[in-house]
Amino acid sequence: MMLGSIFVIPGVYVYIKRSIGYEIPQTLPFGYWLPFDPYQDIKYLFETVFVVMTCHCFLSALFMMAGDLLLMTFLSHITTQFALLEVRIKKLFDVPIDDQLVEAYPLGEVREKRLENDATSNHDEELENGIEKKLIFIIQRHRALIRFD
Numbered sequence: 001m002m003l004g005s006i007f008v009i010p011g012v013y014v015y016i017k018r019s020i021g022y023e024i025p026q027t028l029p030f031g032y033w034l035p036f037d038p039y040q041d042i043k044y045l046f047e048t049v050f051v052v053m054t055c056h057c058f059l060s061a062l063f064m065m066a067g068d069l070l071l072m073t074f075l076s077h078i079t080t081q082f083a084l085l086e087v088r089i090k091k092l093f094d095v096p097i098d099d100q101l102v103e104a105y106p107l108g109e110v111r112e113k114r115l116e117n118d119a120t121s122n123h124d125e126e127l128e129n130g131i132e133k134k135l136i137f138i139i140q141r142h143r144a145l146i147r148f149d
Helices: 002-020 045-092 106-120 124-148
Strands: none
Touching: 002 045, 045 124
């Protein structure tokens, strides 16, 4: 709304001064090409053109704002996708619990679950293949996200 007001206020100011009685030439907010002269002495012609230009001004400001918000939404979505990849990478590798990592934190819980699963399965090769598949997926996803940027 502020962007549209910047262009319309001078015209409104001149219109108010003219209605009070000052002899000031009429001004329009924009230099449109019109198939007629909007400054003719036809009743309400200038006012009609002024209102239409004012509506165009505010509509163009709204469309610019909508485009900016759409771009911001896309960037926010890509940022969230990168954050999700970060979570996948953190869950991929074992993090030893020491005095710095509290067991109640998500990484500590993931480590406990992984240790329980490792105790039941003795297949190191399956574990390595699973990690390799997950890592390949993460790399492919990362490349796809970089293409979107």
